[in-house]
Amino acid sequence: MITASKSDAVSQDGLLPDLPNGPLSEYRRKASFNWKDMAMFLEDEDIIAFKNKIFSTLESDPLFYRQPGVDLPLEKYRELTFLRCKKIFEYNFLTFEATMEKPQKMLVLINCLGMYDWSLSTKYFLDTQVFGVAIGNTGSERHETILHQTQNMEIFGCLALTELSHGSNTKAIRTTARFDASTKEFILNSPDFEAAKFWVGNMGKTATHAVVYAQLYTSDGRCHGLHSFVVQIRNPKTLLPMPGVMVGDIGRKLGQNGLDNGFAMFHNVRIPYENLLNRTGDISSSGNYTSAYKDPKQRLGASLGTLSSGRVSIISMVVTNLKLAITIAIRFSATRRQFGPTEKEEIPVLEYQLQQWRLIPYLAAAYALDYFSVGFFFNLIELQIGILMKDRSPRQAELGKEIHALSCAGKPLASWTAQHGAQECREACGGHGFLAMNRLGDIRNDNDPNCTYEGDNNVLLQQTSNYLLGLVQSIHEDNAPCESPLGSIHFLNDYKTILKRKFTASTIRECLDCAVALDAYKWLVCYLLRESHDKLQQEKQRAANDFDARNNSQVYYCRSLALAFIEHTVLQRYYDYTHDPSTPGSLQPVLKKLCCLYGLWSLNKHIAVLYQGGYFAGELPGRIVQDAILDLCAQLKDDAVSLVDAIAPPDFILNSPIAKADGELYKNLWSAVLQGEKVLERPSWWPEFCCNKPVIGKPRSQL
Ligand SMILES: CC(C)(COP(=O)(O)OP(=O)(O)OC[C@H]1O[C@@H](n2cnc3c(N)ncnc32)[C@H](O)[C@@H]1OP(=O)(O)O)[C@@H](O)C(=O)NCCC(=O)NCCSC(=O)CCCCCCCCCCCCCCC(=O)O
Numbered sequence: 029m030i031t032a033s034k035s036d037a038v039s040q041d042g043l044l045p046d047l048p049n050g051p052l053s054e055y056r057r058k059a060s061f062n063w064k065d066m067a068m069f070l071e072d073e074d075i076i077a078f079k080n081k082i083f084s085t086l087e088s089d090p091l092f093y094r095q096p097g098v099d100l101p102l103e104k105y106r107e108l109t110f111l112r113c114k115k116i117f118e119y120n121f122l123t124f125e126a127t128m129e130k131p132q133k134m135l136v137l138i139n140c141l142g143m144y145d146w147s148l149s150t151k152y153f154l155d156t157q158v159f160g161v162a163i164g165n166t167g168s169e170r171h172e173t174i175l176h177q178t179q180n181m182e183i184f185g186c187l188a189l190t191e192l193s194h195g196s197n198t199k200a201i202r203t204t205a206r207f208d209a210s211t212k213e214f215i216l217n218s219p220d221f222e223a224a225k226f227w228v229g230n231m232g233k234t235a236t237h238a239v240v241y242a243q244l245y246t247s248d249g250r251c252h253g254l255h256s257f258v259v260q261i262r263n264p265k266t267l268l269p270m271p272g273v274m275v276g277d278i279g280r281k282l283g284q285n286g287l288d289n290g291f292a293m294f295h296n297v298r299i300p301y302e303n304l305l306n307r308t309g310d311i312s313s314s315g316n317y318t319s320a321y322k323d324p325k326q327r328l329g330a331s332l333g334t335l336s337s338g339r340v341s342i343i344s345m346v347v348t349n350l351k352l353a354i355t356i357a358i359r360f361s362a363t364r365r366q367f368g369p370t371e372k373e374e375i376p377v378l379e380y381q382l383q384q385w386r387l388i389p390y391l392a393a394a395y396a397l398d399y400f401s402v403g404f405f406f407n408l409i410e411l412q413i414g415i416l417m418k419d420r421s422p423r424q425a426e427l428g429k430e431i432h433a434l435s436c437a438g439k440p441l442a443s444w445t446a447q448h449g450a451q452e453c454r455e456a457c458g459g460h461g462f463l464a465m466n467r468l469g470d471i472r473n474d475n476d477p478n479c480t481y482e483g484d485n486n487v488l489l490q491q492t493s494n495y496l497l498g499l500v501q502s503i504h505e506d507n508a509p510c511e512s513p514l515g516s517i518h519f520l521n522d523y524k525t526i527l528k529r530k531f532t533a534s535t536i537r538e539c540l541d542c543a544v545a546l547d548a549y550k551w552l553v554c555y556l557l558r559e560s561h562d563k564l565q566q567e568k569q570r571a572a573n574d575f576d577a578r579n580n581s582q583v584y585y586c587r588s589l590a591l592a593f594i595e596h597t598v599l600q601r602y603y604d605y606t607h608d609p610s611t612p613g614s615l616q617p618v619l620k621k622l623c624c625l626y627g628l629w630s631l632n633k634h635i636a637v638l639y640q641g642g643y644f645a646g647e648l649p650g651r652i653v654q655d656a657i658l659d660l661c662a663q664l665k666d667d668a669v670s671l672v673d674a675i676a677p678p679d680f681i682l683n684s685p686i687a688k689a690d691g692e693l694y695k696n697l698w699s700a701v702l703q704g705e706k707v708l709e710r711p712s713w714w715p716e717f718c719c720n721k722p723v724i725g726k727p728r729s730q731l
């Protein structure tokens with residue numbers, strides 16, 4: 029293990045206390061780097077101190093005490109989540125000034141609360157951010173009061189777009205907002221129960237206000253499309269519904285049950301016309317509608333633009349889940365012993381090639397996607413600043429499109445990786461992985477809806493492929509360079525040359541250079557772009573309409589294109605970062621291995637296409653890529669414990685007896701089991717066993 033210099037060590041030790049000695053120490057000693065150096069490279073001192081403050085505050089507050097694995101009744105869990113949410117307001121971890129100074133602290137706070145419990149984090153941020161950002165991004169000065177009321181919890185917000193019968197197809201949303209010129213109000217109506225707002229987080233029990241998406245009608249009966257409105261749904265003093273609003277809770281979900289998701293129907297609900305969030309379209313007091321967006325399609329895009337911030341944030345949220353799951357599975361695997369070369373000696377399951385191959389690529393994915401998620405959040409901040417400054421430049425418009433395209437593939441890639449990773453980690457911990465107190469079930473279930481909310485993954489991927497297909501004409505005709513503010517499409521300028529390339533590596537050693545996977549990805553994206561475009565043209569000739577043609581070009585074509593494109597973007601960014609000369613020499617070797625492993629492991633999922641398109645030929649490429657993956661897993665297994673130490677939260681937050689930092693797997697698990705309520709007691713219904721014996725074949729009458 030390489031150690032830090034003396035002065036660094038002093039500042040590190042204050043922020044990152046030493047980890048306890050125990051069964052994990054042996055792996056920690058074998059690591060090629062110092063985990064504290066890694067932690068301080070990944071996040072600066074200020075961020076680590078901020079995280080420590082949040083974690084220690086929660087740990088020392090009895091309201092945040094929890095018993096591992098205890099399943100609370102729904103009502104109790106909702107109440108506790110609300111009380112904790114209120115306490116987060118009181119703690120005010122992040123002031124407005126601190127957010128302005130360092131916007132990424134917002135993401136850190138979302139994730140720190142999420143690491144504790146996603147119901148709490150989602151509840152708090154749906155109100156303060158999703159509701160708030162929707163108003164900030166699509167409203168104007170006249171909505172500032174509402175924002176202030178949100179900040180001190182005078183009111184509580186939610187975002188209501190989805191309806192019972194429509195979610196993905198936002199154009200088909202049926203709630204109406206009709207302008208009444210005589211009173212200068214909008215009148216909101218749900219035409220029938222199928223148009224009830226549905227699934228809305230915070231709406232079930234707590235929200236007093238909602239940003240409601242509805243079709244805007246002027247008094248002449250013309251529909252101007254989807255717009256958003258601030259609507260009061262409950263009285264903040266009584267939490268009773270406002271007149272004309274029928275609001276309720278949709279019931280237990282598969283995860284995040286501390287959060288109250290709800291429904292609402294509107295019957296002639298009147299709101300002041302100023303409650304229209306008027307950035308994309310406005311109405312004068314006399315009822316004239318104006319919009320800077322003449323094209324209805326563009327207007328729809330603008331009014332949905334606020335969803336991008338949720339999608340970008342979700343990428344980081346799901347990576348957080350992956351980090352939690354992989355920490356549990358790696359610490360468990362390093363301490364769990366099964367079988368061995370001799371009868372006397374059993375080895376940690378992490379020593380098995382199979383266990384390494386199942387887990388270490390997810391560790392690499394956690395590092396690569398984490399880096400992407402933070403950088404991409406900065407890109408979002410740039411976009412937000414432009415929106416606030418009313419920047420109408422072509423660059424700002426292009427930035428919005430590129431972030432939309434990247435977030436619509438980034439959310440699917442990251443949330444699916446976390447979903448598959450959490451399941452693999454669950455199984456990698458064997459039976460103990462299935463014990464609720466070890467938390468992998470909650471991580472998996474709380475992560476799961478990220479694949480659906482803020483846009484269904486499979487639907488969103490089509491937005492990314494649409495963006496890429498839109499570039500084909502200029503690529504083919506060489507008439508305009510492929511340029512974008514974030515540069516994610518720049519490599520497409522070499523489209524024709526890239527398509528002529530072949531895989532040239534001939535040894536495992538060559539494949540251990542991450543540039544090999546990166547080059548392969550460039551070819552893959554160009555190839556899938558050409559094939560998707562050709563497929564779409566063929567389908568257009570064959571199908572009755574463009575709608576069918578697009579639908580019939582998704583599987584194996586556009587969908588794969590969108591995923592390959594985002595994988596390339598993630599890998600390119602991680603490659604640049606790990607190969608940057610400013611990356612400390614002591615960390616560079618391990619980071620480069622992670623980069624290479626993430627690249628090859630992801631690429632390996634596209635192996636059929638690489639052969640199909642002729643980039644790979646013969647037995648060798650497939651074999652050396654796979655051998656390189658195994659080689660990297662073996663090289664990284666002694667670093668794995670320190671790699672998770674660098675990203676793991678404290679034990680109280682991780683909340684998994686099999687994965688405590690001291691590595692005392694059995695002592696911790698046994699003690700948690702014995703501390704369970706009534707563990708050693710006979711059940712309260714014991715007479716049912718002892719006295720009321722069944723008469724076999726003769727069910728007792730229920731009367
Ligand atoms: C995208 C759609 C599927 C589009 O459907 P259509 O087929 O009808 O339209 P088109 O493809 O023709 O699109 C028209 C046009 O618009 C462009 N467009 C669309 N969206 C955007 C966008 N976001 N940005 C920019 N442009 C956009 C599109 O590209 C087209 O342009 P071109 O003509 O040029 O091609 C759409 O219908 C859709 O979005 N469907 C999904 C619906 C959805 O997402 N619903 C979400 C409901 S809300 C929800 O689920 C909330 C869940 C809560 C989860 C908790 C998260 C907590 C997170 C907390 C973090 C917040 C932090 C904030 C941080 C901060 O900012 O500080």
Ligand SMILES: Cc1cc2nc3c(=O)[nH]c(=O)nc-3n(C[C@H](O)[C@H](O)[C@H](O)COP(=O)(O)OP(=O)(O)OC[C@H]3O[C@@H](n4cnc5c(N)ncnc54)[C@H](O)[C@@H]3O)c2cc1C
Nearest residue numbers: 187188189190194195196227228229477481482483484486
């Ligand atoms: C936990 C949770 C919290 C939520 N919170 C909120 C909230 O706060 N506010 C809010 O407004 N909404 C919220 N939602 C709703 C969420 O945004 C929607 O569920 C999501 O947008 C997907 O829409 P849908 O449910 O209508 O799915 P559908 O669109 O009905 O999808 C069903 C299936 O059809 C497929 N499909 C649909 N269209 C196509 C197509 N064109 N091509 C191929 N396949 C297609 C999908 O891939 C999916 O497999 C939440 C949802 C969940 C699960």
